[in-house]
Amino acid sequence: MLRFLLRRILGSFVILVLLTVVAFLLFFGMPRDPALLMCGKTCTPDALANIHHTLGLDKSIPEQFWIFLSGLVTGRNDFEQGPCPAPCFGYSYHTNEQVWSTLMDRLPLTLSLAAGATVAFLFIGLGTGLLAAWKRGSFVDKSFTAGSMVLSSMQIYFLGPLALAILVYQTHIFEEPDYTPLTDNPAAWFTGLIIPWAVLSTIFAAQYTRMARSSMIEQLQEEHVRTARAKGMSGRYVFFRYAWRGSLIPIITILGIDLSSLLGGAIITEYTFGLPGLGRLAVESVQFSDLPLLLGVMLFSAAVILLCNIVVDACYAFIDPRVRLS
Numbered sequence: 001m002l003r004f005l006l007r008r009i010l011g012s013f014v015i016l017v018l019l020t021v022v023a024f025l026l027f028f029g030m031p032r033d034p035a036l037l038m039c040g041k042t043c044t045p046d047a048l049a050n051i052h053h054t055l056g057l058d059k060s061i062p063e064q065f066w067i068f069l070s071g072l073v074t075g076r077n078d079f080e081q082g083p084c085p086a087p088c089f090g091y092s093y094h095t096n097e098q099v100w101s102t103l104m105d106r107l108p109l110t111l112s113l114a115a116g117a118t119v120a121f122l123f124i125g126l127g128t129g130l131l132a133a134w135k136r137g138s139f140v141d142k143s144f145t146a147g148s149m150v151l152s153s154m155q156i157y158f159l160g161p162l163a164l165a166i167l168v169y170q171t172h173i174f175e176e177p178d179y180t181p182l183t184d185n186p187a188a189w190f191t192g193l194i195i196p197w198a199v200l201s202t203i204f205a206a207q208y209t210r211m212a213r214s215s216m217i218e219q220l221q222e223e224h225v226r227t228a229r230a231k232g233m234s235g236r237y238v239f240f241r242y243a244w245r246g247s248l249i250p251i252i253t254i255l256g257i258d259l260s261s262l263l264g265g266a267i268i269t270e271y272t273f274g275l276p277g278l279g280r281l282a283v284e285s286v287q288f289s290d291l292p293l294l295l296g297v298m299l300f301s302a303a304v305i306l307l308c309n310i311v312v313d314a315c316y317a318f319i320d321p322r323v324r325l326s
Helices: 002-028 034-039 045-055 061-074 099-134 139-152 156-170 186-192 194-219 223-230 235-265 267-272 278-287 291-319
Strands: none
Touching (some): 002 061, 002 291, 099 139, 099 194, 099 267, 156 267, 186 194, 235 291, 278 291
């Protein structure tokens, strides 16, 4: 188990380095010069050269890449704005603020959005999926299955504006989504994210309903489940004691991918509801050709995705004793 985790961590580190290389190459292959964006309309050659020197753009790409990697570990002191402690992603070309501080400022909103939506769609999706499997072939099963098929085809950019139009602008049941830090006002934090949670959980819950139902039905056909029934155990006991744990394996796998995507920044969701999270920050970094910010968002999101995948793989052996990691 420990050897497996060490291999995965080492492999994740290599992937992060390769992603950084690719991002650098893509950035310098772009037609726009980030120095021109900062220089303005009245830019002169001397001013442009000064900005290139200040941002370190006058160095070769390998030099810039090595300086960036070393700054992640030891920090940097070569910025005019001041020292940049590790992990140092540099200063944003657009806002002139530390990238790491910007990421940490946006992270609480994305965490709140991901955590609330995950709790909601797991509770609804798994509950309805297990109930559909328990009542297989009944009206309840057919209703949940048909409903999940319809809702899973919906998209955030359709349900989001629809929810805003009905719940906010027409009926005034809720206020427009906004983020208030949980420590400042828990009630405002909760009410401000209800609509984004509802939209996200509706779409994801529909997918988990179908997944939980099919996985549970498959587990009920396994030999160990049939053996437990042959021994005279009750159907309810077999359902929750034997089949339930085995059905979690594919669900946990998809949950790791979905959760890491949400933590990395739900771009469409945050833009639909005007929430300043990591997803919106990623789009802004591309729009302004902001290399430090772009790399910071990309590497942070990639690290979250890789970490979630490692945790998911490690959880397999604890969920299902038949799974062994080597």
